[in-house]
Amino acid sequence: MNKIERVDAALRGETVDRVPLSFFYHFPEHQRAGRAMAQAHLDFYREADPDYLKVMNDNFYDPPNFQTLTKPSEWAKLQPAPLTSRCFQDQLTGLREIVRAVGKEVPIITTVFNPFENGDGMSDWKATDHLKLEPEKVSEGLSTVADSLANFVRACIDAGASGIFFAAHGGQAARHTEAEFRKYIKPHDLTVLNAAEEAGAAFNLLHVCGENLRLQEYADYPAHAINWSPQLGNLSLAQGRRVFNRTITGGIDQNGAIIHGSQKDVSEEVLKAIEEMGTRGFMLGAGCALAQPVPARRLSWVRQTVVGRRARGLKQYTSKKEAVKVYRLFYPQIAVIVASRTTHRVEAEALNSVISGSSDPPRVVCAMKREAPVAVMIRKSKSFSVNWMDSRFVKSVDFLGFQREGNPRDKIKAAGLTWLPGSKTSTPVVSEAAAALECTLDRVIPLGDNDLVVGNVVSVRTTRDFSGYWQFKTYKPLIYFGAVPGKKAGRYVLFLSRRRGLASKSQGV
Known part of the structure; x- marks a missing residue:
């Protein structure tokens, strides 16, 4: 400037x-x-x-x-x-x-001194x-x-x-x-x-x-x-x-x-x-x-x-095009799969913008593009699931985050995974998930170019690795930290153990 x-x-x-x-x-x-x-x-x-x-x-x-x-x-x-x-x-x-x-x-x-100051002089x-x-x-x-x-x-x-x-x-x-x-x-x-x-x-x-x-x-x-x-x-x-x-x-x-x-x-x-x-x-x-x-x-x-x-590194973004990228400050984040369905179709998408919105009553908040197929499906079906995936399923998660072509009727199946209906709703719960929340739709809040989808948690399923907190004995979170530049693919770090923290092993799919 x-x-x-x-x-x-x-x-x-x-x-x-x-x-x-x-x-x-x-x-x-x-x-x-x-x-x-x-x-x-x-x-x-x-x-x-x-x-x-x-x-x-x-x-x-x-x-x-x-x-x-x-x-x-x-x-x-x-x-x-x-x-x-x-x-x-x-x-x-x-x-x-x-x-x-x-x-x-x-x-x-x-400089112009005000009338009073001139008069004072x-x-x-x-x-x-x-x-x-x-x-x-x-x-x-x-x-x-x-x-x-x-x-x-x-x-x-x-x-x-x-x-x-x-x-x-x-x-x-x-x-x-x-x-x-x-x-x-x-x-x-x-x-x-x-x-x-x-x-x-x-x-x-x-x-x-x-x-x-x-x-x-x-x-x-x-x-x-x-x-x-x-x-x-x-x-x-x-x-x-x-x-x-x-x-x-x-x-x-x-x-x-x-x-x-x-x-x-x-x-x-x-x-x-x-x-x-x-x-x-x-x-x-x-x-x-x-x-x-x-x-x-x-x-x-x-x-x-x-x-x-x-x-010293405190860069100030000078254009709207640059400033909209500030969401990347929140990386890395754990990637999950959000899924929903109607009678004839199953939609699913990999997200990292999911948080706990309330503990009493238990609610989750998902930020997603308003026009995303899974967002449209949630508004229709009034229910959805949030699924935590182990790092073994990095290719499946990446597929659901960067689907390249086609419009399969069953996105979960197309990603190489399976699902079962939830215990409280008919929403699809990924069978291979290390943990899953079954939610009914509470409300949708428009926010900029996204919708905040708020869900009431009606059922929780976890593996034995979760006992109040994750033990990280069998569950190895899939941690997403951005897209591969120039490609429709994600970059992930595979979490190996609680003691060692983030491993040096990374994978770009």
Whole structure:
């Protein structure tokens, strides 16, 4: 997968070849605008090699004739900032250069601080105090800021950005009540995010900033991925996933091992995050901007851990065609014969997907193809048998697992075996079986491309080798571990003794 494919799959919650990762930090003041900003980001991208590039934005809202807001009443007098404003053009100029250089190889999202954070900066960080005194005046000003930011966001998408990194402030429980947040902060956030969505953004990342957050208040924000810092008294990533039900990015403490820890410390943090979140719908990153610029060598430790984890054998299947083969993880399994009949026909099939479904009452569950002849027969006859075969009958079992031609009326006989009617039903029980269950059909449960056939056990027959448990004196199980590649035949291991376990002798029929 390339970077765009990897991130796109992660945002859709699909399988990825490895977990995507990205980090970011604030650049020095002389690298925060225009071409200098673009060059700083491109240098960082080529050194750190992130899977998506977040373009920093430290250019706060700056409308015409602006003066610091010292009183709540002044918020209502805020003027819109046109796109020609320096605060927007400084960012757009750099963004266009970045897109021109690497936009075809990596998703690019540009930072947009929410209206409340911009307003907080314009009021010398007194926005909360002002809002509590005259909330309607403050909200009127935030609405003006939101409309201007919405225009800026549309321009960013038009310039080639994949979406925005929306830094949402004001959601801390200690700053505002739920009612204040919902009425005076959230509507203006949604103005900006809705503009990004309507502009066709493919990757909007919602970053909820701060400590002791009411994360549930952001559950309906329109964004493709969510990010926050669990280290600041917030929900864990796993808990937050249940709130948002979307792709989560994070797992790395922005002021932890990545800043001052050893390579082992970083690797352990990465593996812990992946263990908690899995590899689908998750992207590695910090919970916020890294506390300070970090050498690319330290960031590379994260990538080495992710790539090394995969190289150690934890293959991630990247296509549906590969993923459907996961049933092979359950091999080897003991092969049995499931049989059923009507007046004129006997059907039988070798299966390995048979388990005990219940001990009281005793029930078995067989997974089989819905259209398989024996499955059709069971639905008609309402009964079936499960037969454990000794390894001496490997050819017969293989025949019933990979019947090559013809459609014999009596499959058991065609396999070189014999049968007798059950003691409780007329279902065929294989005479040569080391053990057999006679079952009546309880129910059929559709599951994907299979049916789960549930049977009530009405009779049990075993040889003397079974006495509460198998003794393995005369019974040598036939253990199936997959088809012979390129052939319609099975591969089996012959179990020789309890003490020796699986023998080295194997047979491909």
